[in-house]
Amino acid sequence: MRIRNIILDWSGTLVNDLPPVWRTTNHVFEVFGLPPMSLEEFRREFCLPVRRFYSTRLPDVPMRRLEEVFLGYYANYRHEIHPLPHAEEFLKFCAERAIPVFVASSADVETYTAQMERFGFTRYVTRPYLAIPDKTEQIHRILADNALTPSETLFVGDMEHDIEAGKAGGVRTCAVLTGYNHVDKLRAMNPDWVCEHLGELRERLCG
Structure with missing residues (x-):
């Protein structure tokens, strides 16, 4: 073709950016009372649109709030x-x-x-x-x-x-x-x- x-x-x-995103996602889980995921679990379960990924785990938390927590912590790893x-x-x-x-x-x-x-x-x-x-x-x-x-x-x-x-x-x-x-x-x-x-x-x- x-x-x-x-x-x-x-x-x-x-x-x-997989390692920083995985660690930051686990931080989001921790903030809202969920256990962390292993990297293997994350690779098998993470999906887009990202709202689909979070909707089954934190359905009652607004997406805007999840993004605030994620981006605030993710900034610590941007250099990696x-x-x-x-x-x-x-x-x-x-x-x-x-x-x-x-x-x-x-x-x-x-x-x-x-x-x-x-x-x-x-x-x-x-x-x-x-x-x-x-x-x-x-x-x-x-x-x-x-x-x-x-x-x-x-x-x-x-x-x-x-x-x-x-x-x-x-x-x-x-x-x-x-x-x-x-x-x-x-x-x-x-x-x-x-x-x-x-x-x-x-x-x-x-x-």
């Missing part, structure tokens, strides 16, 4: 977040081939902007879409805003929700195994491709 446009998830696809291996090389690859890159992320604008500037990735991204509550809805806006042809567009992410969003928009999908969801959950979504990391995806796009 000929790919002319790429939509990338942020967390777990371009940057490794780094780009994943192959991330910058993949972005350079897209730039060299004039493939526009769009970021679709649930990350808040402040967090994303600070990380982008620290990593020097800003110049590689055509347009970011941030603080997305539900990517299955936002995908249609991304395609329409940028006049993207679905059959020529690839959505790349590390979670079931990313693959679900790509399918909702009728675009090609690629699951990468560098982030939040286990490979069995991702394969069950039947993406077009499953890659260990962005380096493998780059090789496939070269082929």
